[in-house]
Amino acid sequence: NAGVTQTPKFQVLKTGQSMTLQCAQDMNHEYMSWYRQDPGMGLRLIHYSVGAGITDQGEVPNGYNVSRSTTEDFPLRLLSAAPSQTSVYFCASSYDRALNNEQFFGPGTRLTVL
Amino acid sequence: AQKVTQAQTEISVVEKEDVTLDCVYETRDTTYYLFWYKQPPSGELVFLIRRNSFDEQNEISGRYSWNFQKSTSSFNFTITASQVVDSAVYFCALSSYSSASKIIFGSGTRLSIRP
Numbered sequence: 279n280a281g282v283t284q285t286p287k288f289q290v291l292k293t294g295q296s297m298t299l300q301c302a303q304d305m306n307h308e309y310m311s312w313y314r315q316d317p318g319m320g321l322r323l324i325h326y327s328v329g330a331g332i333t334d335q336g337e338v339p340n341g342y343n344v345s346r347s348t349t350e351d352f353p354l355r356l357l358s359a360a361p362s363q364t365s366v367y368f369c370a371s372s373y374d375r376a377l378n379n380e381q382f383f384g385p386g387t388r389l390t391v392l
Numbered sequence: 393a394q395k396v397t398q399a400q401t402e403i404s405v406v407e408k409e410d411v412t413l414d415c416v417y418e419t420r421d422t423t424y425y426l427f428w429y430k431q432p433p434s435g436e437l438v439f440l441i442r443r444n445s446f447d448e449q450n451e452i453s454g455r456y457s458w459n460f461q462k463s464t465s466s467f468n469f470t471i472t473a474s475q476v477v478d479s480a481v482y483f484c485a486l487s488s489y490s491s492a493s494k495i496i497f498g499s500g501t502r503l504s505i506r507p
Contacts, residue, residue, distance in 0.1 A: 320497035
């Protein structure tokens, strides 16, 4: 298993550009989430999904869109990038809600918005 | 509202010393989960432990131990005989059973182990 994969690893955008951060998992996990990590602030939840076709907002959803058309993929879209979105983005997945199993994290995408 | 506080921003100790990382949480849920993650300099997030709110037994795994006390809403992490490889940022996190996908992280403690 590849686990949780994220692409790209690094990205530089100009203000106003759009892009999609890709996240995929091959563990058949129901739950997938996106976090951003900023210095001194830990990880903050952006959006999450409890299964294909179901998404919900986390702590800091503004400026981001998500969709979950398949169990495997959970892309994060920035429609109009802003410098405040410069951050490291982590995707995570987990298997079982009742047991709240370990969340498996991807390697992260470092995004810089100029 | 849920909240996780890691008051220690940075800790630096000499190798072989014991070190405790503090974690205090707030939640109104009766069923919840607590986690510790390690983020080494390479940047990935490594799961260390999950504890549910009904299990207050302390846990030991090698040089790592965790002390969960509901009375003080704390879930502290101790590394015994620290090693340089333990240098990392450590995050404490909380989620409730009713919102299992929403994990709230503390701001992290940067631990530096000096040789």
